[in-house]
Amino acid sequence: MSGEEAIGPDGVPLSKKALKKQQKEAEKAAKKALHKKPNEGEKEEQEQEDLSKGHYGVLPLNQSQERIQRRLYKVSELVPGIAGQKVWVRGRLHTCRSKGKQCFFVIRQQKWTIQVMAAQSEVVSKQMIKFISGITAESIIDVEGVVQTVSQKIQSCTQQDVELHAHQVWVVSAAEPRLPLLIEDASRPEGEGELATVNQDTRLDNRVLDLRTLTSQSIFRLEAGVCRLFRDYLTSKGFVEIHTPKIISAASEGGANVFEVTYFKSKAYMAQSPQLYKQMAVCAEFDKVFTVGSVFRAEDSNTHRHLTEFIGLDLEMAFNYHYHEVLEVIGDMFVNIFKGLQEQYAEEISLVNKQFPAEPFKFLEPSLILNYKDGVEMLKQAGIEMGDEEDLSTPNEKLLGRLVKAKYDTDFFILDKFPLAVRPFYTMPDPQNPKWSNSYDMFMRGEEILSGAQRVHDPEFLIKRAQVHKIDLDKIKGYIDSFRYGAPPHAGGGIGLERVTMLYLGLDNIRKTSLFPRDPKRLTP
């Protein structure tokens, strides 16, 4: 016998014979149940003369009893081309309204919807209509019906040219009658008339329902697209995908903002960036690497753009002569992602914009690269008082975004050559002027999405830089040592997936683009 032995009621493994016996009994019971049902149906028919007996009802719990050879059409496949055909469709009951002898309901399947009509006739009884109108919203139902073209477009559905005339309706899985939020309410643009909308916390508390809205469906499809385009582009450029550990022994960047966890008898930390590991991978002769994975930040910031856990898209690349080689790859990568989204996700973008209107994302190809100095100059001309080597504050960052947008009409740009003083110790200083550094930030709609730099790859110089920043050398010994056995000049950067999605779509809160967001105040669901 194979690994799994059936156990009898007395705890002793059953013999082959006993097993067979048990199986037979089960089959018998199933047959009995099957016979019983039609009998009951007959009784009902006799009492109420139900014409549609056996054409509606609640299906028994699916335990994979039988594999029915039946094609289930997708809602998206129901087009005028197959008008007149009888089809089976499975989906969720989105809305339902009945008027005595007629019943209209909408079946939703992911982002597609179709209107179904059940009217009293020789196949559809009054009882059946009553049954349909009693099905709770969000239940999963099977419907058999005939595809019919309609004279007037159905504005409220994605399949506007056809509707389904139901012959059979079965409930596969019923939803509770009281929903914590209505999908319709959750899909409504805010500030539209007096109709109800759902606030963010209610949405997040009932994320399973909230994610069913067309908008959420579109957002996460697009987010998947960002990730796929990121992978595709970098893979085509010879990058290798790596996976870095998320439990680390010491904080890589000095120690702030890390979560502490118990690690058997000692302490460990949640990785706040895969940087050290991707740099080590580059030193380990992988040349160009990228990684997609969770990143943890113990920052107690409750803003629209901070999460404590998010998906980092990180890349690191050895270059030949100048870090601009890397900058161009990253810039080109973004252009490719934006173009890919524009081409492949036009429908999703427009669906999201219906609920959360935003201007389409604009960009230049190749990406616009400005020097930090020029950016500061632009801000000064706009009346901002700031020093040349001062870091950009959030409002200034936004203002600069608007100034750049006004002039170059692009929502994406790169700011190069940041002041050395405002960057971490491992940033390579500018060769001509130690005031500046070989580092860059990238912005979408005036918000920073990527921060990167050429890294110092010489251990001695790294020690010198760390001392300038007054960093405890013991804590970063491992980091420094990884450059002792020959390290290529390299540069890289990291992006937050949620932030890119949010800004591309022009959404106002990062929680909308995180499946189950984690912030200082939310750990569930």
Add this chain to the structure above:
Amino acid sequence: MGNILSRCAQNVRHALRTCSKKHPEDEAMLSTCDSEPLDKCQEPMFGPAMTNTLSRSGSQSSLVRLQDKMETVNCKIVSTTPKARLKLHPHISNKLDGYSSLVSSPEADVDHVVAKEKTLVDRESQTYSEELAGPETKSPAAILSKEYIVRTYSIQNATPSPATQAKFSPVHEATRKDSTANTPIANLEKRHDDVLKRLEQLQSSVSKLGEKYQVSKATEPAIQAKVLEGTRKPPPVTSQLIGSRGTSGSKPMFISGSVVDLVINVDPSKIPLSLIILCERLSEQYTVLKSTYSHSSVSGTVPDRLQNLLTSNGIKRGDSQVVINFVWKKVAYGPELIVDPTRQTPIQGEVNVARYLARLLNPSWDQDDIVRATQQDELLDLAQLQILEGNTKERAAAVKSLNSLLGKKTWLDGESPNIADICCWSAVQQSGQASGPPANVKKWLTSCSQHKFFETALSLLS
């Protein structure tokens, strides 16, 4: 204390604002002081409708000429200093002279246009001279107001320390004298007095200004009329506080070594050949960082040869005098030029952008020989209004007049091709008038195609 200051500040702002109804510069100064510069950026200096009427209003060449003048000022904005504007004044009167000399020419219709022109220019020069009175008297106020703001901040910054906070609370007011022994507080007090003194000075100078410009309810309609008129004059000069970008002279832009950063938006389906030629000429004269972009509005439709049209090898941004960003983009009203969006609306139309570039090439283009410049302007208008935007009839007529104008000459004007040749050639090529032209035009086209200026542009045609 803070209350008093902010109230004073409000009074000052209010007073300045009333003044500035007449003189937008003050408004501009104010907003540079205000903590919310964002609003400023959003407001274009002319309403968008205005630009549209100007750039679209077809046959009225006078309007186009007016726009041309605004452009002159746009040119100067980059360098804007009071002096630069002072320069403008004689220039306009020069132009006036130029026009009057034209008035004596026999053609009647020219007469008509010129007369109209003259009144316009008259009116403009009036506004200019008014403006000229401005800067000297106003600048101290501006400086003061700026200083005042800075000082307020520094005091506010100082307050968080508990000792100083106590100082300002009314209960401790009486004990002020006793605590003067405490030096930092005494210092602060001195500064406080200083600030108040300066505020008084500021207030008096503001009220003087108010008197000077007779700000009162009675003159309200008059002011409004002026404001209306004001919309025709160049945009208010906001960069005064930003300061010393070039002073005067024929090449104001490059004196301080700061970069002129141009964005030219161009539709890939209608390549403005003249601009490409002029950009190339610019890079012969200056260190130019050229880059070509394609905007997401035309993404994927721009052929590679256009994508890499203008590139410059190895020129660093820091070393360049001019930065040209050529952007392939969907544009509604022809090519667009943006230098500084916070102080201008885009300059629209191929010929208008060409005028700007020509002035970069030769800043005194329309100041040295005013008559000749006017004639060239005429040709540029012909290229824009009749050839580029005209119907078949107008185009044919324009080519005919080019033919008669050319006569036996090789170039339209002078010994070598200039902006008039470049723009007319570009217009003729783009509008499909290059096939089967009259004899003189044909000869001119041939000499153009043999001249080195036109090489790159020609290669785009094939």
